[in-house]
Structures are given as C-alpha cells and as structure tokens.
Amino acid sequence: TQLLEQSPQFLSIQEGENLTVYCNSSSVFSSLQWYRQEPGEGPVLLVTVVTGGEVKKLKRLTFQFGDARKDSSLHITAAQPGDTGLYLCAGEEGPSFGNEKLTFGTGTRLTIIP
C-alpha cells in the first residue's frame, strides 16, 4: 500500500496570499485526485490528474502532477476564506489508470484568515 505524505499538515495564511501544498510518495501513481473537505462535510472531488507533468487549472487553483507520477502539488492564488478546509490527495495504486482503488493522504488543513 502506498503511503501518501502531505505537507504542510497545517497552514494558516491571510486572505489574498498565495500558497502551495504538496502530496508525495515513494511509489508511482497511475492517477491522483485532490479533494476538499469543509468542516462538517465529506470530501468533494476537485480534480483528477493522470499524465506525468500534467497541469490542470480550476479557477484560482492549479494542480500539477510530477513528471515521475510520484508527487503532486496544489497552488492557490489569492486565497479566499471560502478556500478554508482539509485538502486531501488520493492516489490510485497500480500500473494502469482506472483499475485500482484509492489510497488517501494525510491531509493539509488550510485556514484563510479574512
């Protein structure tokens, strides 16, 4: 089973600042997903990345998959209080996309201060 380490564990920044959080493993993922979990709710899927080096943008959020498919980052530009939540990465174990269950990372708890 792959171990997905996320960093930092906690991050608290002012509204309007930029930030990056990371998801790392020593193993290769066939795909990786990012979820956001708001207080009192379940995680919600933000994006799936499949190809090494892939970059996807979702408004102010930019997701990147490492070339070797062992790591991923999430960059938020001009953070807003609505971005507050627990950010989880989840990797698909195994060599081929779409054939394996997900393993979840340890999470980054993000707080945006108004």
Added chain:
Amino acid sequence: ETGVTQTPRHLVMGMTNKKSLKCEQHLGHNAMYWYKQSAKKPLELMFVYSLEERVENNSVPSRFSPECPNSSHLFLHLHTLQPEDSALYLCASSQEFPSANYGYTFGSGTRLTVV
C-alpha cells in the same frame, strides 16, 4: 434527493448500545464504501461493496458489521464499541469498483462519540 445521504449526522452511544448508521446514494453507482476518519490519521477504508457483494474487509473489528441490501443502501451496524471508535464515519460511492476513474462521492458523514 441527489448524491450520498448519511443518517444520523451525529450519534452518541454507550459502549453497551447497539446502533446502525445508514447511507443512501441516488447516483446509480455500483460500489459503496465505509471509511473511518480520525484526527491526525488518513482516511481508513473499512468495507467495500460492489454490486451488493462485499469485496473488501480491511481487518475491521467484528463490532462493526456492514450490510448492503441493495445497490443504493449501505448500513454499518455497531455494537459494544470502544471509546477509540469515536470518529467521523464517511460513506462513499463510485461508478464501479475498483475503478477510481470518476472519483468517489462522499456523504456528509456521521460523527460518532462512544461514551
């Protein structure tokens, strides 16, 4: 109603009680999951059902007993729990198992406190 619905949202139970958590999905998905979320730990997969058949049971104590009567409903029956079982229990569904192509859809969870 759409998505994944979990009831109750909050549950406090004594160690000798028996209770059940309910999950319902209206997405037409074929796979359903129970996860345990504790502070400072990654999401822990407990059980997986695919087309109403249990396909995964990750060394979960027998005091947790799942039931999947049809592809839309999933239960987690609880009895003689321990205080360390206090956590957020999340239900999720996906189109298929094990494929994670389209991600998992989670419910809002049941916050369980064992006293």
